[in-house]
Amino acid sequence: MDFRxxxxxxxxxxxxxxxxxxxxxxxxxxxxxxxxxKKSKKTAExxxxxxxxxxxxxxxxxxxxxxxxxxxxxxxxEDLDKVLxxxxxxxxxxxxxxxxxxxxxxxxxxxxxEGIISKSVSSHSDLIPGVYEGGLKIWECTFxxxxxxxxxxxxxxxxxxxxxxxxxxxxxxxxxKGKAEKVHFQDYNSTVIDEITLPNAVANCINAGSxxxxxxxxxxxxxxxxxxxLLPDALNKCRFxxxxxxxxxxxxxSSKPVSKxxxxxxxxxxxxxxxxSALHDTLAQLLDKNGRVYLAGKVLYFGVGGxxxxxxxxxxxxxxxxxxxxxxIDKGLQRCIMELAxxxxx
Numbered sequence: 001m002d003f004r005x006x007x008x009x010x011x012x013x014x015x016x017x018x019x020x021x022x023x024x025x026x027x028x029x030x031x032x033x034x035x036x037x038k039k040s041k042k043t044a045e046x047x048x049x050x051x052x053x054x055x056x057x058x059x060x061x062x063x064x065x066x067x068x069x070x071x072x073x074x075x076x077x078e079d080l081d082k083v084l085x086x087x088x089x090x091x092x093x094x095x096x097x098x099x100x101x102x103x104x105x106x107x108x109x110x111x112x113x114e115g116i117i118s119k120s121v122s123s124h125s126d127l128i129p130g131v132y133e134g135g136l137k138i139w140e141c142t143f144x145x146x147x148x149x150x151x152x153x154x155x156x157x158x159x160x161x162x163x164x165x166x167x168x169x170x171x172x173x174x175x176x177k178g179k180a181e182k183v184h185f186q187d188y189n190s191t192v193i194d195e196i197t198l199p200n201a202v203a204n205c206i207n208a209g210s211x212x213x214x215x216x217x218x219x220x221x222x223x224x225x226x227x228x229x230l231l232p233d234a235l236n237k238c239r240f241x242x243x244x245x246x247x248x249x250x251x252x253x254s255s256k257p258v259s260k261x262x263x264x265x266x267x268x269x270x271x272x273x274x275x276x277s278a279l280h281d282t283l284a285q286l287l288d289k290n291g292r293v294y295l296a297g298k299v300l301y302f303g304v305g306g307x308x309x310x311x312x313x314x315x316x317x318x319x320x321x322x323x324x325x326x327x328x329i330d331k332g333l334q335r336c337i338m339e340l341a342x343x344x345x346x
Contacts (some may be wrong), residue, residue: 071243071251074193076202076235083202092138093146096203097168100136103195112191127304129272135167135192139268141296142170144329148337149174152326154294156180159262162286164245165269169197172238172265173204182237184252184259190242198240205234245282252286260288270311271301283340284320293321293340298333308336315340 077083086106088099107117116132126134148154156178163172166185176183185197241248252259264287269279283293300307308325315323320343327337 068247069188069242069244071241071247072190073251074190074198074240074242076198076238076240080202080206080235083199087199087203089203093143093170095170095173096200097138097170098196098199098203100138100196103136107191107195112195114189114191116189116191117195127271133165133188134268135165135187135189136196138168138170140332141267141298141335142168144327144335145171145265145267145294145296145337146174148294148296148327149178154178154263156263160184160260160288162186162261162264164264164266164282166197167192167267169200171267173201175263175265176201176234176237177204180237180263182239184239184241184261186241186243186245186248188242188244193240193242201235201238201240245278249282249285259286260291261286262288262291264291264293266293267296268298270295270297270308271304271306273306273310273314276306276311276314280314280318280320287340287342289342290345291341293338295338295340296335297338298335300333308338312338319343 086102088102089096090099091097104117104121108121109118112118114132116128117136119128120126120132120136125132126137156175158179158181159175161172161175161180161183163169163175163183163185166172166187169185172183172185185193185201187193187197241251243251264283266279270276287293295311297306297308297311299309312323312325315321321340322343323338323340325336326339329335329337
């Protein structure tokens with residue numbers, strides 16, 4: 001079957017997405033690094049103790065920020081050409097992803113179903129609680145986790161994988177390239193799935209190097225790398241969902257057979273402590289009994305209140321999972337990779 005797509009590839013092959021807090025720190029000694037980690041953890045724990053929690057008077061007087069959004073499955077259109085119509089594709093870490101700027105320009109008039117793009121641009125905010133939860137942006141912890149997959153030799157072959165809070169879906173796409181049996185993608189916003197996640201999955205499941213219609217753009221200055229190992233048939237392994245976590249969990253658990261995942265991947269989803277209960281319950285409901293969660297996040301999210309050690313403390317209090325910090329990244333704001341497994345798992 002011959003596919004022709006109306007999109008073009010950004011010429012800068014190594015042009016990674018803009019991310020925040022990428023200021024490199026000077027190399028430090030192991031002792032200094034350990035002291036800084038302890039200091040960050042102590043600061044995070046102080047914030048955790050002072051943050052409102054469900055059940056406190058302060059919390060009861062506030063309007064819950066995590067609003068209900070019904071679950072919806074997004075079917076893969078038969079016309080893949082339509083999915084990539086007028087999309088501008090860039091590359092990073094050998095992955096294709098949709099230019100957010102191009103999507104914003106096209107949808108600034110509120111033509112997206114939820115109107116989140118115009119709201120995000122007009123408010124100059126990457127987060128509008130209960131309206132838009134940041135899925136249009138590729139956050140830097142995504143690449144931290146992708147790098148960790150290689151370093152730790154995480155095996156995706158024949159595994160059922162969930163990319164939770166997927167945004168661009170790059171984590172799930174890496175799992176798909178790793179020969180996962182199935183990969184499901186979830187994001188809070190339906191616009192993110194339709195405009196970002198689905199096009200990215202399609203673009204990585206074709207030979208983008210030769211299937212590009214270049215009539216709409218100049219040829220790139222450098223030929224992009226081909227997406228290796230994926231074909232359009234790989235899309236049959238994918239399903240796409242929007243909605244808040246509890247509603248998506250109910251939808252997945254009501255399907256036959258029940259969907260449980262060997263691996264759940266999630267990045268930058270722990271920024272707000274108000275969401276921790278929903279996130280924890282979703283992981284507990286959807287993870288296979290011997291499965292693993294790989295979570296990437298910053299030590300502290302200033303102005304929002306969350307962070308890796310605050311979430312770690314929450315996990316300990318719930319006493320369902322055992323957790324371990326498997327990697328610390330000391331560039332810009334300190335970031336971590338956490339692994340979770342059920343306490344009674346093998």
